[in-house]
Amino acid sequence: MLTVLLLFVLICGSTGGEIAISHGAKKTGEPKRMRPRELVMFIGRVMSNGWFLLGIPLMAASFFALLILFSWHPLSFVIPISALSYVVGALGAKYLLKEEVNAARWAGVILVCAGVALVAAG
Amino acid sequence: MATEKRLRIKTLIVVLAMVVCAVTGDLLLKRGMSELGAVHFTGPGLGQALVHMVTSATIWLGILFLLGFMAAQMTVMSWADYSYVMPAGAFGYALQTFLAVVVLHEVVSTKRWIGVFLICIGVVLVGQTKPRTTECPGRVAEKAVASC
Numbered sequence: 577m578l579t580v581l582l583l584f585v586l587i588c589g590s591t592g593g594e595i596a597i598s599h600g601a602k603k604t605g606e607p608k609r610m611r612p613r614e615l616v617m618f619i620g621r622v623m624s625n626g627w628f629l630l631g632i633p634l635m636a637a638s639f640f641a642l643l644i645l646f647s648w649h650p651l652s653f654v655i656p657i658s659a660l661s662y663v664v665g666a667l668g669a670k671y672l673l674k675e676e677v678n679a680a681r682w683a684g685v686i687l688v689c690a691g692v693a694l695v696a697a698g
Numbered sequence: 699m700a701t702e703k704r705l706r707i708k709t710l711i712v713v714l715a716m717v718v719c720a721v722t723g724d725l726l727l728k729r730g731m732s733e734l735g736a737v738h739f740t741g742p743g744l745g746q747a748l749v750h751m752v753t754s755a756t757i758w759l760g761i762l763f764l765l766g767f768m769a770a771q772m773t774v775m776s777w778a779d780y781s782y783v784m785p786a787g788a789f790g791y792a793l794q795t796f797l798a799v800v801v802l803h804e805v806v807s808t809k810r811w812i813g814v815f816l817i818c819i820g821v822v823l824v825g826q827t828k829p830r831t832t833e834c835p836g837r838v839a840e841k842a843v844a845s846c
Binding site for chain 1: 708727732734735737772775779782783788792806807808810818819821824825828831832
């Protein structure tokens with residue numbers, strides 16, 4: 577039961593956090609040039625964004641769930657199940673971030689999800 | 699057209715940096731946590747795990763690589779779709795398998811090769827779509843308009 581709960585925290589925490597950070601990064605705007613100084617300034621701007629501050633605790637919870645799951649179970653159990661985050665993430669991108677997830681992208685996401693599960697299980 | 703090509707190349711480079719950092723970081727974390735053994739879900743057990751996490755050089759190095767992954771991910775997500783970047787990042791699993799065969803001379807099961815094949819097809823399919831499908835908000839919106 578605790579494993580199921582931790583897997584839920586792992587999947588929802590990581591996708592929720594990434595969606596929040598993605599939204600924050602887009603609101604900040606892309607760096608003008610790919611120079612170290614510009615990148616550091618860009619990361620500073622993203623980190624002061626409210627969406628980033630919402631995403632970090634979600635990702636931290638997911639990270640600790642992952643560490644605990646790694647200590648309890650082999651990678652070949654944890655990673656295939658966590659591959660579901662690709663589908664959850666695509667749903668979040670479509671409905672929360674309003675991205676255009678067309679048939680090709682859905683097919684790609686599902687193939688990647690199945691592929692990750694097979695790689696880890698193999 | 700040239701702008702879209704530039705956007706694709708830029709996205710590819712940053713996604714590649716993201717993949718390398720994620721693969722290295724995950725391997726180091728797994729190694730660091732294996733040194734500790736199974737974490738017991740009790741007060742003292744969690745305390746012991748926390749002490750180990752804070753004092754393990756392997757875990758810190760893993761965290762450093764994961765911070766690099768996060769910086770690359772934030773950067774690429776400032777212009778590219780989340781639903782584009784996320785599956786493209788899964789190429790790391792394929793990379794890990796290729797490295798295991800080429801560098802470590804490991805024997806890889808058929809199931810795993812099928813998984814790598816599916817990931818590669820999935821990444822190619824996602825790669826065919828536009829890296830960005832939403833409007834361009836943000837402070838440099840006027841500059842980014844051309845890349846939408």
